[in-house]
Amino acid sequence: MAEHVTIGRIGEHVGQQVTIKGWLYNKRDSGRLQFLLVRDGTGTIQSVAFKKEIDPASWEAAAQVTQESSVIATGLVRADDRAPGGYELGLTAFEIVQLAGEYPIALKSHGVDFLMENRHLWLRAPSQWAVMRVRATVIRAIRDWLDDHGFLLVDTPILTPAACEGTTTLFETEYFGEKAYLSQSGQLYNEATIGAFGRVYCFGPTFRAEKSKTRRHLIEFWMVEPEMAYVDLAGCMEVEEQLVAYIAQTVVSRCRPELEILERDVAKLEAIVAPFPRISYDDALVILAEAGEPLEWGDDFGAPHETILGNHFDRPVFVHRYPARSKAFYMAEDEANPELSLSVDLIAPEGYGEIIGGGQRAHDLALLERRIEEHKLPREAFEWYLDLRRYGAVPHSGFGLGIERTVSWMCGLHHIRETIPFPRTMGRIYP
């Protein structure tokens, strides 16, 4: 009985008789010879069946097997330059677990709508396999870095009583006769938990009922939100750049095969090392004007502006001190100029745009009370939040990093919807 091994570690079994359990990716045959490409989740390997060297039942199974049938293949592992991947399996036995019907996704080019309609099957494709593995690596890198730098994972609720920011559209649901909303950020809650733990982060799904139809938007997406007591704007940027650089270098070192499948220019990722350039909103306006996209002071950047700024540098760029009026109510104000907020966005190169938004939070009670009034927010829902300014308020900062935008950037993808297993976009909630 041959040992069951995974294709990902097939190189350790050259010269051995092994069993692979997986699915048929593709088949080519020429008379007395059949090439069966088998994948098992860890990789893909070419198996070769010679009619003379295999029992008739196995030969017949190999002849009958269809694309994406589940199969068990046993044979001798050997290195062979002619095989994709460098190794192949000289079959001695081949068994079909379930014979698949005509597979919808033929090995050819397809339209996005068709692929999304078959997302549950599309995930088996090499490109999607690679993206999901990069996603897992990005998430693990984030958690490793934060866990190793004194941050405690503190999860925040998904069902919330009111808008965290009050500016964007929320998904409304019913909570035992009361209105409740799906969370669009855990930040406010983590401003509370830093009082207990110092440095925290939450990591979970967030929901925005915005009718956004662009390649950078999802209705449901994942976000990591670190929050830090006794850290100012400058300290916040230092943490952000260390984290982002660590993510990029981890992907570069651990996901070579995936990046190759995705045809990603690895040099672009290798360049993502600290320090990142820091420019003010006012500096950014100068760059934009020189690039022929002038912007009125006080206006927020649109997608083309972000692209210009991102492409102006070979690594991510911090843009800090935005006009207070264009930012959320909880942003601290710049003492040197109260019209400015101590906010900072991190804009990725290559047109990937904003991947982090954050900054220093207002910790002055009177300022917050005034902002809540100006933004016409229901004060009673924020009493607990105001308490944080009454009992041991400290300067503090935090940010939110969008997982899917980061994965999209790492993978060099055109559209964010490929970075999450089952994307929720405007007009699609199937499968």
Place this chain on the structure above:
RNA sequence: UCCUCGGUAGCUCAACGGUAGAGCGGUCGGCUGUUAACCGAUUGGUUGUUGGUUCGAGUCCAGCCCGAGGAGCCA
């Protein structure tokens, strides 16, 4: 919500207002080293939907539905 583009075979796409086609997939056959193999045969259609113009509509017109790209908003 607004702007632009699109909807024809399972999929990707053709088709001057005049008999709806090709490639891929599927099926059958051939080939001992294939690389989305190749060669031959074969299968496959309520042209998104409703109405209109016309001798005749996949094609022209109007409404509706669905999707894509972008804007706004944001991670």
